[in-house]
Amino acid sequence: MITLYGVPASRAFRSLWMLEELGLQYQNVPTHFAGGTRTAEFLKLNPNGHIPVLVDGETVLWESMAINLYLARKHGAGKLWPATVADEGRAFQWSFWGMTEVEAPLLAVLMHRRILPKEQRDEAAAVAGETKCAAPFGVLESALRGREYLLGDSFSVADLNVASVMSWTALAGLDLGKWPQAGAWLQRCLERPAAKKARG
Numbered sequence: 001m002i003t004l005y006g007v008p009a010s011r012a013f014r015s016l017w018m019l020e021e022l023g024l025q026y027q028n029v030p031t032h033f034a035g036g037t038r039t040a041e042f043l044k045l046n047p048n049g050h051i052p053v054l055v056d057g058e059t060v061l062w063e064s065m066a067i068n069l070y071l072a073r074k075h076g077a078g079k080l081w082p083a084t085v086a087d088e089g090r091a092f093q094w095s096f097w098g099m100t101e102v103e104a105p106l107l108a109v110l111m112h113r114r115i116l117p118k119e120q121r122d123e124a125a126a127v128a129g130e131t132k133c134a135a136p137f138g139v140l141e142s143a144l145r146g147r148e149y150l151l152g153d154s155f156s157v158a159d160l161n162v163a164s165v166m167s168w169t170a171l172a173g174l175d176l177g178k179w180p181q182a183g184a185w186l187q188r189c190l191e192r193p194a195a196k197k198a199r200g
Helices: 012-022 040-045 064-075 085-115 123-144 157-166 168-172 180-190 193-199
Strands: 002-005 026-029 053-056 059-062
Touching: 002 012, 012 064, 012 157, 012 193, 040 053, 053 064, 059 064, 064 085, 064 157, 085 123, 085 157, 085 168, 123 180, 157 168, 157 180, 180 193
Parallel strands: 002 026
Antiparallel strands: 002 053, 053 059
């Protein structure tokens, strides 16, 4: 059976969501990023000491995007995995884009407005993160004009991976009103039954 280490309130959410979308049987071992990832046993699975970690038979993977692309490639043919090589490339493109362009500034807003203790928050850092989010949000808005999902009319691994990053906007208190296409797309993605189940 597939085992996933992590908790929904972390990057593990996106891998739990993927497992649910694919209808796979799996065991979730609740492992919190604030504790439990520095044990000798866990570090054998991921020497970086981070979640999530996927164990699928002899295959051990860390990095949430890698886990999701692996699962979609292995189990998502005709469903979440793209049908053409060109769209496979776009799925990689959007997945990496979510991590390189969106996650860091969005995480800065989230940390300094919601997560860190009040005495450690820096509003200037939050404002800077919010400012940096505007350009990639605009890119996403443009990409979604005239289409329901990133690769066309069907929900795919590309949507799941990017939406899992963008899901932090609500918690960070960011209003997507300036980007209505992106906001509507995000709502469609997060309203999927598998996403709701993964959140717990």
